[in-house]
Structures are given as C-alpha cells and as structure tokens.
Amino acid sequence: MKQLRTLCIIIVLAGGAAATLTCADVKVIANPDVGAVSATSAEIKAIFLETKYALSDGSRVQPVILKGSACEAFARIYLGKSARGLETYYRGLVFSGTGLIPKMLDSESEIIAYVARTKGAIGYVSSTTATNGVKVLGVK
Numbered sequence: 001m002k003q004l005r006t007l008c009i010i011i012v013l014a015g016g017a018a019a020t021l022t023c024a025d026v027k028v029i030a031n032p033d034v035g036a037v038s039a040t041s042a043e044i045k046a047i048f049l050e051t052k053y054a055l056s057d058g059s060r061v062q063p064v065i066l067k068g069s070a071c072e073a074f075a076r077i078y079l080g081k082s083a084r085g086l087e088t089y090y091r092g093l094v095f096s097g098t099g100l101i102p103k104m105l106d107s108e109s110e111i112i113a114y115v116a117r118t119k120g121a122i123g124y125v126s127s128t129t130a131t132n133g134v135k136v137l138g139v140k
Helices: 002-019 041-048 068-079 083-096 108-117
Strands: 026-030 062-066 103-105 121-126 135-139
Touching: 026 068, 026 108, 041 062, 041 068, 062 068, 062 108, 068 083, 068 121, 103 108, 108 121
Parallel strands: 062 103, 062 121
Antiparallel strands: 026 121, 026 135
C-alpha cells in the first residue's frame, strides 16, 4: 500500500513539473541566414502551425520539429497543443490540402545540423542544448 501511495505521489509530481515548463526551457533556433534576431510568440505559433511563412522582417522560414513526444514541451509552450494534438493538426492540414507536415527529425543534434545547413530552417531545442552553427532567436 505504501508503494502504491509513493507511486501516486511521483505521478502527480511529474505531471505538475510538466505543467510548469516555460519558454526558458526551450530555445527557438534558425539558420544563420535568417535576418531576424527575435520573434514574438505569436509569430512562432503561426510559423509552426503553418498559417504564416515569414517572420516580421520578411525572412521566409520553414519549420522543422522533433518526432513524437520529444516535441511535447515546445508544443505545449508555444502552440498550446500536446505532441499528439500537433500530429493530428498536421494530418488535418495534409488531408484538407492546406499544408504539409514539417520535416520531422529524431534528435536535437539532427535538428541543429539540419537548421545549420538549410536556408530558412527554423526549429527548437531544449535550453540546455549547445547551439553551435545556428542562430538562437529571442522570443518576445
């Protein structure tokens, strides 16, 4: 019984930790050729939900995301969706013919490498990840 109580406490605490993620937990990165040095959270949302394809300075960008649950923090913080909800959203874009699923990669190191070499690419990594070769965008 004590083990069950401990397990329940751990589950509740883990759920609470996920709910307290902030923008500081995630860095938005872009290819160095992107002219913007910052973006609003509304711009980031529009770019990743594919309702907008350029930042306010006119830089055309194309999102790249982490596969599956690896994008949970970003999806919740910036897009107001769960990772599963985001996948469903993208499938709806494809089904309706109004958009495509962004490039999906398996790891943060793949995201950084892709963004570094792909003109106009924009992605995200955790705040603790080294971001050599890409530009970190300030988010307002």
